[in-house]
Each structure stands twice: as structure tokens, then as C-alpha cells.
Amino acid sequence: MRQSLVAGNWKMNGTRASIRALLDGVLAGIGDVKHAEVAVCPPYVYVPEVAERLAGTPVAVGAQDVSDQDQGAYTGEVSGAMLKEVGCTYVIVGHSERRNLYGEDDAFTARKFAAAQRHGLVPILCVGELLEEREQGITQQVVARQLDAVLELCGVEALARAVIAYEPVWAIGTGKTATPEQAQEVHAFIRDRVRSRDAGIADGLRILYGGSVKAANAADLFGQPDIDGGLIGGASLDAEEFLAICRAPGAS
């Protein structure tokens, strides 16, 4: 069976001191997380320090973004090779904040996905619809378009070394969680779309849910058959809350 993954996306939050305290809290309780794999995604500048602290622990490290380029004159960019060298296992690609606040489109996101894999990182590809898209009844079309951009550039085999996160944009940071049934419907749609190309890859693919996951709703979400863990924003900044999500039935 698929091993759940619970990944904390810290976004642009934290200081050295607050991150040390957060890691102390997570490490103090990680022994009680029996089955889920756990990862944290700090802001770039803190990645080396966090990776050093977490080396030899069960908690993996991811970055929140990666350049589509490998090296060279790309001011402000950070390459997959750099992230790999400083200890990242995962990298979030195509988060809705990148897509919607910084105008990153499907093709650009697919190139970032490819760049991550070129350097041995496991991309966590985020997909999800805006509120108006859900209201127009085009959720599946939007998610299919975002997924297909990666399938076309990288092929379905690439999903054997990747994770998908379904994050309805209207549920991110809003306190409005998708119901377990709403989330399950989209997760099943994603898995079926991959299955139409390769059943084995579809069965092994971890599809996380993200969007206002908390300890109070994690078990209901993670209990759905096609939900294999979560990408956690706000609640990952609180060690106790994050650990409670990692321990939720269905994730462990």
C-alpha cells in the first residue's frame, strides 16, 4: 500500500529562533508517528540549517520552489542541484501561490517539475481550482490541464518519482476545507486520469490533500481511499498541531 506523506509548507514564515523551536517540538514527538512519512519545507535560506538539524531523523526536508534552469545567469533563482546538495529530498512545484500571485503557468510549472527530477528531487506537484472555477463546474478540466502539462513534457513514468497535492485554491489559508467527499472526488479523478496511461503508476502514486488541514479534520480527509496524506500550511507552524495531523488515523 501507499505510505502516507504529511508535508509542512512553512511558506514565508519563521525566524532562525522560531524554526529552532518548531523543530525541537516536532522532533520531541516524532517517535509517536508510526506510519506516515513526514517532511518540512522551510524558506530557501533556512534549508541548509534545517537539513543539518534533521539529518539522521525520520523527518525529510523539501524546498518550496525550484528553478526551471540548471545553472547560469538567472538572478534570484535556486537550482535543483543546489537544493539536492544542501539536503532536500522533496520540492513543491506549482503551488497556487506561485501560479496565482507570480503568474507561473502550466508549461513553466512542468519545466520546474522536470528540473527537479533531473537533480534527483521528488517534486510535489500542486494542482487545484479557483473558487470561480469550481462554481463554473470546471474543476476537473482545470486539474486535468495542470496535470496534462506535466504528463506531456515528462511522460507518465515521471509520476513514479513524484507526489501530487490537490489543493483547492479556495481552501488554502481560508479555514474552508473541502469536505472529505469533495476532495475524494477530485483525488479519484486524478488517479483515474493517470490510470488511463499506466495502472501501476496510478496505484503507487501518492496524492496529498492541502487546504486548511488541521488536527480536527485530518482523520476524515486521510480516511478517504484516494487521499494519501496532506500538504499542510498554517497548521505546520505549530509543532503540536502538526504532529497531531501526522498521527491522524489514515495517515498512520
Ligand code: PGA
Ligand atoms: P493551509 O495551506 O494549510 O494554510 O491552507 C496549504 C498550502 O498552501 O499548502
